[in-house]
Amino acid sequence: MSHVAVENVHGLDQQLAALDLSSADVQGVTGRRYIPPHLRNKEAAKNDAPGGWDNGRSNGFVNGYHDGRDNRMNGGSSFAGRGPIRSDRGGRGGFRGKSTGSYNPIQPMQSAGFGYDNKDAGGWNVPKDNAYNSFGGRSDRGKSSFFNDRGSSSRGRYERGGFGGGGNSRWVEECRDEDWSKPLPPNERLEHELFSGSNTGINFEKYDDIPVEATGHNGPQPIDSFHDLEMGEIIMGNINLSRYTRPTPVQKHAIPIIKSKRDLMACAQTGSGKTAAFLLPVLSQIYTDGPGEALQAAKNSAQENGKYGRRKQYPISLVLAPTRELALQIYDEARKFSYRSHVRPCVVYGGADIGQQIRDLERGCHLLVATPGRLVDMMERGKIGLDYCNYLVLDEADRMLDMGFEPQIRRIVEQDTMPPKGLRQTMMFSATFPKEIQILARDFLEDYIFLAVGRVGSTSENITQKVVWVEENDKRSFLLDLLNATGKDSLTLVFVETKKGADALEDFLYREGYACTSIHGDRSQRDREEALHQFRSGRCPILVATAVAARGLDISNVKHVINFDLPSDIEEYVHRIGRTGRVGNLGLATSFFNDKNGNITKDLLDILVEAKQEVPSWLESLAYEHQHKSSSRGRSKRFSGGFGARDYRQNSSSGGGGFGGRGGRSTGGHGGNRGFGGGKGGFGNFYSSDGYGGNYSQVDWWGN
């Protein structure tokens, strides 16, 4: 089976060939299941003994919408037909509220009026006109001007109201007696805004080859279809509207784990469908359980402070993310999956008007997406109470530590009113699993299940990786050649190492007549969002970016990632090229390499080999030389430390045993290892603080 290359990739190939670079046929990994190194030694054992985690699902739910829905009425989170999945872990059964008084959903009275009883034809899928007719007068209310003008202006997102209609001030009262598992009436305008915008037609089939490994006891079976377990009609409806056909590998594993109320540590990157992997089950659970005590708390707060018009909000779920853009992105997903529900998602992050964010919070907040600094601020202002936060998600946890957020995170999780671990449910996601993350997992998670998802980015055959030797002085003209070879309307992301460099390059490209924009940390939040929007929409198909855009951002249709400056850290490289070739699309990543990049030679070579990419011979020999200069060079930090093995496997002290194989940098041994909390940037530094020393005095990197 040959991969149909995107046209501009061909064009680029020709260009590269003209530049005397060898051609870029995707090396055939077709048919063969890719196994990353850390899983390889496990593979033999696993292959023919699919007893535990990998066995196939029995059928029965292929068209299971009806079955699933009917089952829901029996209450609870049923893993229909799968037998018991709950472990006998003491103290964690049932609802995770702070007290025993779990929410009792009142039998829905309105369902007939909403017309859901005969939505066999797909109540969420019927043409919009029909949907509206059947809802009669209610739709008028839904259509009123609540959800206007979001998306075009960056202010818009604060303008939306609650779903309950009427007025925001009455939001809490209105839903007092409602069954949160029942969908609210549709709203055509909002539906269009949420679901028609970005291209969510995703080809998940491409991802079946990504290996996933789960460890931890009594984990539930993975699912094979969204219908395999009951998530309720609101979630199913929104899955349909999002045009999600099948779960991605992370979702297959994470959804049942979260649904069964287990804590989770997942090594996976955005782009693997991670966001939905936690949003779907968490929201589903909230819809099933209802607001619980959070509702009453919010009402009390409103009454106590009513005369000041201030209320403290008690989100049921909190999602922490490292960057503002990522927080926004998660928030946007949350809006989709909370469409037609009682749950009102909010987002808070720095750089934006805090007053506006406070006003938005005061309209009700059940799911909060936040960057750590701003959230602490909100807590100190008494706007947010975490007393009833039953679901905590740390997204891109390694990145958050990298950025020095650990004090804020611990402040939020441990030194405030958040329910302790075991009472709340905690999910951590991280691309890597170094020691620092393991410690955080130990402190925040209770009896967790560990999920290792093979890297989507670099190892994907969807991405063709090119490394070309370009001297500093030639970079600009070479870049122009590449851009000219690229189709005019395909998106190109150009990474540089410094903010100054980003400005300069954008300037240069602009003067050369290219429609481009840039994003970096010195630009205002407004400008950053504007740039991202211009890029996404294709108005500026070239985006010059620093590390701020490397991770997490899900920009669909990026055809080409260019590392104008290579990063000094292979993790960063992996994240960067992961911006292309996302979920089912083909992508191309071109990196400019010269003698300033010696520090990344070996790791880059490994990545190329791993991904079965063409390796330039000069790179090979450079890496060879390099290896002999500093022999005991370890592999990257990702998954080092034995992959959490110490948490599950008889405490074997073999450290890197299991699939840790070559890892182990983070376990120290080098004097320069600043370790946990010692250096200014957490573990971001120790990776580069090893013994290169004088060999690279000229080198442009920051390890020493």
Add this chain to the structure above:
DNA sequence: AAAAAAT
């Protein structure tokens, strides 16, 4: 010698 993030 960077970038990111609360003000």
